[in-house]
Every structure is written in structure tokens, then in C-alpha cells.
Amino acid sequence: MKLVDKLLKIYTFGILGLIYVPIVVLIVFSFNESKSKVVFTGFTLENYYRLVGNFRVWESFYNSIWIGVVVTVVSVLLAILMAYGITRYEFRGKTIIDSLVLVPIIIPEIVEALTLLVFLVILGIDLSPYTIIIGHVAFDVSFAYVVIKARMVGYDPQYEEAARTLGADELRAFTKVTLPILAPGIIAASLIAFLESYDDFIKTFFTRPAGFMTLPVYIWNMASRRGFPLDLNALATFVVALALIFAYIRNRVGKGVYL
Amino acid sequence: MSIIDIIRRGKKLKLFIFIGIPMIYLLIFFFIPFLIAFLYSLGMFKQVVYQYVFVPEPSLEYYSGLMKFPGIFKSIQRSFYYASLTTLGTFLISYPLTYYIGVKLEEKYRDLAVLIIFTPFWINFLLRVYAMRFILHEAGMINLILRLIGIISEPIKFLGTDTAVIIVMIYSYLIFMVLPLYGVLEKLDVELLEAAATLGATPFKAFIKITLPLSLPGILAGSLLVFIPAVGEFVIPELVGGPNTTTLGTIIYSFFLRVRGVTGWGIGSAAALIYIVLILVASYVYMKFVGGEVRLG
């Protein structure tokens, strides 16, 4: 069995390395001269200069960020309400409601996207950044709910009862005790909700107004022309740096000091 | 009575706030659109000038329109072929990986290992797909390595083929298999394996009789999380595939955003509904076949 373990170890390290290969390649080629696009011919920073001067990229990036933030706040708030209600109260139809919230996770995104588009158009609602947000929230709630509920299920209601015996009314017991204890779960849920929105392509693509771009939509427009636009590689370097920051935050949050 | 007192007393009001508000949101922006799209696919909304009116006369014209679309059955078949191979591929790659991390690896390194797997997913999905083009290109890395070790003399053209689509899908969907598998394997009680050993089970037998059955819920959840969206994938076939890689997803996409118009949308909605029905049936059969129940989250 020792040999098997050793092989497993080598395999695991191999896979962990392999999943980074495409990203490394992407970055390496960001320094490539653009004449021959898939063979490295010479070092240049030209792609970066073009990226910095590309107003559309930064506009799209800005849109992704602000939409992501709004979506995160709204969906996490809704998810907290829902998770709290489900774990604290007994009522009829609880299990049905609990599983209904999960349906958006199971339904393929492209179907969600087109049903929402049909719905908006039939109601005569003009597409806008807000229709994108509406769509993102509708499935981010479910992701945030899963994470927060998992945290709340492990949360001992005695904490809240203790606060009440010490003179806290229900509202203060919730804000002073429950929320801080659930904070790591809420932050984790926020990161997932943000990631889902920030990296969402399909729903955004279906429900955006003409000409409005988020980062994934911009990348799609560049990449779907079948060539090798090396600005995208330069953009990748920037995005990878961001990803590392997010990963770092996620790691800090994941190492909650308690529970 | 202060407002707080009223809230404290009124369980109904509390339930409305906690459960009602989120559910109303989902009802309006998720479930009702679903119903509307269903009615739309049955031709029950007609455009009059710039407005839609409800016509309570269902017809199957969009569905028959879809069936007449050239290559539709081939595309549906291909969608399921891609999704099945993606599910199988992600499972075969993830299981040893998550087994090692969740069972064999020292506990203090586990978080780090999961982080290493997860970090690429903070990089835009589309960029990751785009990156694979460099790898799969005739002058790309795979061809380069294959030529260096002398397996091939002429470069293989991956881009535009089924192989390219499946490789990129496996790469992209890996995490959805890894996380649920890790979830069950990490919780696996090693004492169970030790107990099996004291009862005379070889490590291999213990794995087959204990580890595998106990990881079944993770396998199920992972398979569905990969399979269901994979059937409708259209970004990957569009970006690394070609004319011979149309899928259910690319068909829905072209009807909605290329053909457009009431008919385009009608046929697109019909395709979406067929998609949902097919994956529901497929998931049901799969769960019956594998057994056990699926738990998300």
C-alpha cells in the first residue's frame, strides 16, 4: 500500500500542477510579439501597452465589479433571511420551500437566462444593468443560501438564548451574537456570490442591453473571433493577480478561529 | 407595544420577512419566468406591434420547427455524449485526487490543497477556455510534447474537434466534481478502514466495501453538478469547437441571439424545455441506476 500512496501523491501533485499550465501559458504569451501568435518569437510589452490604453476593457471590468458588489449584497441579505427563517422556525411546507430555493442551482444557466429574457421582454421591461443584476441575484441567492444555511445548521441556538437571558432583545441577540458568529459563513457566501456574478457570462449575455459589456462579455467578443488576440493574455495576467488576492482572502476567512 | 414587540409576537410577520421576501423574489424572477417561457414555447404569446398579448391557444409549431432543424437529433446526441464523457473524465481524474487530499494528506495541508485547486476558478472561465486554445493549437504545447517524444510526426489538429471540446470541458468542470467528492472523503472516518483491517479486509477490499459506498453521495452530487450544465454547454463548443460540434446549447444560443425574432425565441424556448425534460429523465435514470439520494450543500 505504501507504493499506492506514493503513486497517489505523485498523481495529485501532477494534477495540481497541470491545472495551472494553461494559465502559465496564457501569461507567457502575453509577452510574445504578436506576429506569430502561438509560437513564442520574442519578448515585448506591447500587449500591455495596448491593454492599458483599451478603454473598453476597463469599462467592462468596472461594470463587472459594481454589478458583482450589488448582486452580492442583495443575494447574501436574502440568503441570510431565508437561512435564518428555515433553521429557526417550524412551519408547514418547510421542506418544500427548502428544496425550492435550491432549484436555481440545478437548472442550467442557459435555460434560466433565456426564461428571464422572455419574461422581461413580454412584460415590456427594457434591458439594463439592473436586469443583469436581477438575473444574477435569482441564482446567487441559492448558492449563498447553501453556504449560510450549512453554517446556521451548525450554529447552536443556545448562543442566542444565552444573549436573551442576559438582557438582549431578539434583535440585539441577532446582531451582537448570531451575526458575528456566522460571519465566516457570510463572508464565504459573499465571495462565492461575487465570484458567480463577476464571472458570469451566459446570464449577462442574454439580459444585457445592447452595447453594455462586463468583463466576460468583453472576453467573449474578443475570443469568439477565433484568433489569438494577445491583449487578452495581458488581461489574464491582471486577472490572475486579482484571483490570487481573492484566494488569499478566501483562505484567511476559511481559517476561522472558532467553530 | 413597540414595533419590536409586535415583531416578536407576530410569528406570521416574522415568517413573512424571513421566508416570504426571498421566496417572492425567486417566484417573480425565477419560477414565473419559467412558466412564461413554457407558455411562450407553446406559442401562447403573440407579438402585436410592439406588445405581447396572451393567446390561450397552445400549439406545437415551435417544437415541430425545432424537430425540422437540420442535424437537431445529432446535436442532442452529441450534447449527451460530451456531457457523459465530461462527467466520467472529471470523476476519474478527481477521485484519486480528492481521495489523496481528503484521506491520506495530513490535515494541516488539506485547506492549502483545496485552495490550490480552487484558485484558478477565480480567473474568468472564458479566459481559461481561451487559454486552452494555445495548448491545443497545432503549434501548441500538446503537439509540441507529442512530437518531442516522437509519438507523432505531423501535428494533430485538435481545435474544432470533439476531442478539443471534451478536453476543455473536463478542464473547466473539474472543480464541480472535486468539491462534493472532497466533501465526503474528507469526512471519512479512518477508524472505519482500521476496523475493516482488524476484521481481515485487505486495503483494496476495504476501499471497495467501505470507502467507495460512503463516497457515493459525493459521486452523485458531483456527477449531477457536472452533467446537467454540461449538456447545455455552448461557450466551449463555440470557442474551441467548430461546425461539427453543435450542441443543444449552441442551438439554443443561435436561435435566441442569432436568429432572434418571435420564431427564433419560440424555437429556442422549445429547445430549452426539451433540454430540461431530457436532463430530468437522465438524472432520474442515473440516480435509480446508482442508487442513493442526492444532497446539495
Place this chain on the structure above:
Amino acid sequence: MSYAVELINISKSFGNVRAVRNVSLQIRKNEFFSLLGPSGCGKTTTLRIIAGLEEPDSGVVKLDGKDVTYVPTHKRNIGMVFQTLALFPHMDVYDNIAFGLRMRNYPESEIRKRVKEMLEIVRLSGLEHRRIHQLSGGQRQRVALARALIVQPAVLLLDEPLGALDLKIRQHMMVELKRVQREVGTTFIYVTHDQSEAMVMSDRIAIMKDGVIQQIGEPYEIYMKPRNKFVATFIGDAINMIEGDYLEPGIVATSLGQIKTIASDEYFGKRVIVAIRPEKVLIGSEVTGDVDNVFEGTVSMTIFRGAFIEYRVMLGHDIEFIVFKPHVGSSAPLLTPGSSVKIGWNRDSGIILVE
């Protein structure tokens, strides 16, 4: 004078389960009162009703003479130590203890002073800024106690707080709890399933079973005069019981023959149980001619229990007596299994129970 806590005909059901049935209790000021019973007997529910964490279906809860049945928990001026302790993991020791005062909007200077005093009472001075997960089990216990006591509650409710501790620390904490209770002079209501905890600390004990109070009394009284079979078996290490008919004054006819008991008219003509505590049974040379009830038996087991020796003695085919014997002299020979022995007890050692 009003009682610290008074429960009048409290009932509470959860679905089909009647957790508490018609419970009435009067708990005096500064009393250490225990609710004792097996799990599921309704003791915790009773405590939670006093705390206001559950609303009774019927009945009245009075604190210090005032009806508080529908007063919310945070307005009741009670303190509670929870089974899990429920120390807030995101706060340090100081903030945990200060929580109740902060909820009552005390100025920080006053809070500092009171927390300092309280830390001295529970002997935790110097640990103010430890995180909860850095404390030992016993220390956590003290923090929970301090946190509940600092608001100077009229009643302190304790829900099996020692359950998770090792035996040694538990024994130590029992004495500590009693000391703190004397020091702060607060009414304590203590819920436990462990009779030894209740016996050690309580002024009075209420024994519950299936939501009904079986007996209320001082530890000595409950031990010596259990009211029914349940109380007799639940309290104490063991008890010997023989069924029989009380046919004439002071005599119960049993399968072992006649047993002499104290005389009481209330049992006349009834099926009763004669119960004898193991330490009251005389054995071997102790059984002299003037002992009221004497029987021949065979030693079936000899168990060295440390402070005493436990003998199991078979009387006839199916009655086994448990006998505890302190080993006073070191030379006292142990009775070996298989040997014949006489056992006996005096009539006033027997307790008469009715089913």
C-alpha cells in the same frame, strides 16, 4: 414573604409529547434547588419555562411574587448557565462577562469594576483577555457562571452545566458552585440527571419523571423516605426490594416469609414493597439475636468498591440482596463467593413503598 420562583400548574406539550404536566413548585429565596430526573423527564423544559425561553401551554410563572408568564426572557432579570455553556466564541472572557451589563447600558467604568469583582469571585482574575477556546473546561464553567451572575439576577438557572467535565473537575466544581452560591446569595435552580450532583449541592431537590414531580424534599429526606419506587431506585447507588402484602400491623408477607416493618395503618391490606438500603443490611457476625429480620443466603459475588465492600447475596432462588460493608478493621476477612451467610435488618431500616 414571596417565593423567589413559584410555578402554578404549569403544563407544556411538544406535539403529542406532554413534556411538563401540571407542575407546581415554590422555590425560596437564596435556596439551592435542584430539578433531578432522567433525560426526557421535563426538567429542562421546566427550567426553560422559568427562563421564558418556552411559553407554558397553561399555568402561571411568578418571579418574586410577580406574574411573568408572558414577560420575554430579556426582561425577567434571570441568569442562566447553559448545558453547552454557550460562551460567545467571538468574544474574549471580559466581553463575555460584560455582555449582560452592556445590554443594560451600564457605563464602561462601572462594567470594568464589576467584571473585576466577578472575576475574583469565580477565581479567574488575570484571564480577562483570553479567548474562549484557550480556556480549560473548568475555566469555561467559571466564565459562564460569572457571565450569568454579573447582572445580579434574582434567580440563576443552571442546565446541567457540569455534564461535559471529567469526574475530578466535576467534583471540584460542585463544591465551587455551592461556595459561589453562598457568597453571592442568589437563588440557584439546578437541572441535572446526576443524583450525586443534586445531593451534594442542593438544599432541596424535586425529582421528576415523565413531566410529573415525584417528590420534593431535602436530600436526606428523599434518600431516607422516598415516596415511591421510582424515587427509591433513582436516588442512591442501589436499593433492595421485596414485594409483599401488608396484612397485619408491622408485618409484610413476602415470598421469603414474614418481614417485620414499622407499623402504619395507611398500608393495611395493600400490596407493598419493602425497600432496604444496602448499607443498612447487617451481614455475618453483625446479625445477632435481637435483629428483627434474619435470612440465610449464599454469597454470589464479592466486589471491592474502595471505601466499602459490596456483597451480592442470594436469598432463595430469585432474590439477590446488595449489601455494603465499610471495612473498618483491616483484618476483617472477606466473605468468599459460595459461602453461606446470614443477613438481616431491623424493622426501622425498611422503607415501605406503594407502587
